[in-house]
Amino acid sequence: MGLGTPVNLPVFRAGIQTELPRFPRFRSIQVLDGSNNGKPHWVQTTVNLDDHIILPRLDPAVSASDPDKAVEDYVSSLSTLPMDRSRPLWEFHFLDFATSEATSTTVLRLHHSIGDGMSIMTLLMASSRSTADRARLPAMPPLPRRTGAIYQQRTRPPLSSIGDYLAWIWSYFVLVWHTLVDIALLNATLLFLRDPRTMFTRVPDKVKSPRRKRLVHRSLNLDDVKLMKTAMNCTINDVLVGVTSAALSKYYFRKSGDAKTKRIHLRSILPVNIRPLSSRQTYVTKVETGNQVSILICPFHIALHDDLLEYVHKATRSINRKKSSLEVKYAHVASNFFVEYFGAKIGAFFLRRFSTRTSILVSNVVGPAEHITLCGHPITCMAMSIFGQPQVCRMS
Known part of the structure; x- marks a missing residue:
């Protein structure tokens, strides 16, 4: 901080x-x-x-x-x-x-x-004060349009014609198909499927010694991100994932010198809080109650494009595809089942299997909507991350 x-x-x-x-x-x-x-x-x-x-x-x-x-x-x-x-x-x-x-x-x-990133951020907000008015807690960002869980289906629109009715039925067929495919890939990852070895792959360490992690942060202008979000009709997360994809793509091809390969198929783990988003707007501490956390495994786009906006388009399509699936709910129920009946070590083993077979961990945490003061000191910037996970790259 x-x-x-x-x-x-x-x-x-x-x-x-x-x-x-x-x-x-x-x-x-x-x-x-x-x-x-x-x-x-x-x-x-x-x-x-x-x-x-x-x-x-x-x-x-x-x-x-x-x-x-x-x-x-x-x-x-x-x-x-x-x-x-x-x-x-x-x-x-x-x-x-x-x-x-x-x-x-x-x-x-x-x-x-x-606590996890979201609960610790909630704790920091509950322990800080608004810089403009030291007598009150800092304001949180307004709720987005989606206030339910990520997999929650939208309210059924008015069915004014047979076409509307068929489209509504078709959306459930798509949901079932995407869920079955994602569950199959999730299980395959647990058993045998892994990303190709690249510079983003951690080399196995027989000594199991602690590895130094380089934690680097970069501040972006949120108004610029919002401008892109509005112009491209997507979300802030889509823009940030696209920008990260573009940056890592340039880094990969510059460091590897592999100009002939135009695309690398990698995957990322996205931790997801499946509670309704409105629950994090209150200053109840999640440090004690915890969040209902699950994971998604998403394609991560490493490629060369002349049009940089293509990275954002790819991120938007990938994330929208995951929103039309119950993969995150399946992962949550399955992990709870194994932890409850076989113990926390089995749950940790499964999570590590997913982590060692994917390349990147991506997460985000929503902060305050105004400048804050913590323990009598104004905060100018804040960057959160973790170390100890098997992946070489972690973006948050």
């Missing part, structure tokens, strides 16, 4: 002490003993803030010559360090020097067992 002012550690510390202890998982550790049939469970513990506030010592010359790279290098180094499981699994790292986008930087590093 980029801060608009230098770090005032006593103020930030007081904010942390006020906000985070309200949420039990931020003052709990996971233990494995005989009190819960041998299953991991949360146990309350005493939080010593000094264990969770870290002030790294970086070379002043390096941070002064290229501060953006210094931040990237430091965050990248965190991906190789295990977390101390004897205390709650979260840390604040403060880098008190200016970058191109912020006066100072703080890195919130926490374990995925505390």
